[in-house]
Amino acid sequence: MTVAPGADRLLIRDLEQLATPAGTAAPLRGDDLGSVDLVEGAYVLCENGRIASVGCMRDLARLDGDVAEVDGRGKCAIPGLVDCHTHACFAGDRVGEFSLRAGGATYEELHAEGGGILSTVRATRAAGEDRLRDAVRRHLSWMRRAGTTTAEAKSGYGLDRETELASLHAIRAEGAVPTWLGAHAVPPEFDDADAYVEFLLAEVLPEAAALAEAADVFLERGAFDAAQARRYLEACAGAGLVLRLHGDQFTESGAIPLAVELGARSVDHLEATRDDGTRAIAGSDVAAVLLPACALFLGRPMPPARAFIDDGAIVALATDFNPGSSFCESLPLVCSLAATQLGMSVEEALSACTVNAAHVLGRAERKGRLAPGFDADIVLLDAPDWRYLAYHLGGELVAETIVGGRLD
Numbered sequence: 001m002t003v004a005p006g007a008d009r010l011l012i013r014d015l016e017q018l019a020t021p022a023g024t025a026a027p028l029r030g031d032d033l034g035s036v037d038l039v040e041g042a043y044v045l046c047e048n049g050r051i052a053s054v055g056c057m058r059d060l061a062r063l064d065g066d067v068a069e070v071d072g073r074g075k076c077a078i079p080g081l082v083d084c085h086t087h088a089c090f091a092g093d094r095v096g097e098f099s100l101r102a103g104g105a106t107y108e109e110l111h112a113e114g115g116g117i118l119s120t121v122r123a124t125r126a127a128g129e130d131r132l133r134d135a136v137r138r139h140l141s142w143m144r145r146a147g148t149t150t151a152e153a154k155s156g157y158g159l160d161r162e163t164e165l166a167s168l169h170a171i172r173a174e175g176a177v178p179t180w181l182g183a184h185a186v187p188p189e190f191d192d193a194d195a196y197v198e199f200l201l202a203e204v205l206p207e208a209a210a211l212a213e214a215a216d217v218f219l220e221r222g223a224f225d226a227a228q229a230r231r232y233l234e235a236c237a238g239a240g241l242v243l244r245l246h247g248d249q250f251t252e253s254g255a256i257p258l259a260v261e262l263g264a265r266s267v268d269h270l271e272a273t274r275d276d277g278t279r280a281i282a283g284s285d286v287a288a289v290l291l292p293a294c295a296l297f298l299g300r301p302m303p304p305a306r307a308f309i310d311d312g313a314i315v316a317l318a319t320d321f322n323p324g325s326s327f328c329e330s331l332p333l334v335c336s337l338a339a340t341q342l343g344m345s346v347e348e349a350l351s352a353c354t355v356n357a358a359h360v361l362g363r364a365e366r367k368g369r370l371a372p373g374f375d376a377d378i379v380l381l382d383a384p385d386w387r388y389l390a391y392h393l394g395g396e397l398v399a400e401t402i403v404g405g406r407l408d
């Protein structure tokens, strides 16, 4: 690619390594998930917010005109990380509940006692749109510092018309990818989940569909059953939304067959999925989004990642950042959990939170790779080997996060 004089250019030079998922196909399955291209002694040239070229320093042509430079010595470049499952729009916290859990109470017990999701709903309803925007901005800034350059964020802590729509406005205004999670829990003013779903579809969906890209539902005992999820998702698909499900978190709930039938983009969690479900999702175009930080935070079993990958499923990794079940914004930590708890290679982990996560968000043509034409979203790791991404457990790993060719 030639570089026009006067273009907005950034050269990252003398990198120890550059690592990027191989090829240009998306999504990646099976052996392709673990296929990563590695360049030692590398550069990345960005122009007007996109990647113009990547390669070895010795092949870098002389550049005329203005070029900003970043010294990559001692650092490695990987694609900006993509977090395809977060609940970044909430007010307050659940640190008190966390401490009770640390003392032995279970997540499900706290939820049944009106704590859990509903306590965050009370705080979020009281916040108003401006404070919700502040909260989303703060949470996204934490993610950015951990190397996330594209994040999805769900509503789902409003559960009334005003707060659900304010949440979606706040998420959009702060530049996250908006998902409408109206069907997250049944709020206290409804004692019947069917009536709440009808309210959502009649009163909230028309405006939510214009603000969100996807719809999500929590299909689980104590939340919404398969019939309610179907009613909600079919209406959301009819309004043009991509479909996603929280499924098989605590119990196998029918999420996978429903997702396959409705052509959903993903089922997320899957800690409780057994062999039939694994085979069904692997044989479909529904992505399996794994959230090991949530399983860790709740002390629950990890999802059967190896079986999903070996059977050929589209596997993505995400944080599930939220105040109750995963107060964790770090995809590098998630990669460490993938490598140590899920039996995934570091290469598979990288592809799962770049290319495949971008696919889940419908952005794989522009996000998730360091290759010409892709958005210049780049993470520089303060490390001599890019696999520190998973190796440096909870460490200060990210030296720079570059978004659209600009240093933060």
Ligand code: NIG
Residues within 6 Å of the ligand: 087, 116, 117, 120, 218, 246, 249, 294, 320, 322, 323, 324, 325, 326
């Ligand atoms: O993905 N499972 C449902 N929803 C969230 C938890 C939300 C909360 O506890 O506030 C999750 O884990």
Ligand code: FE
Residues within 6 Å of the ligand: 085, 087, 246, 320
């Ligand atoms: Fe979630």
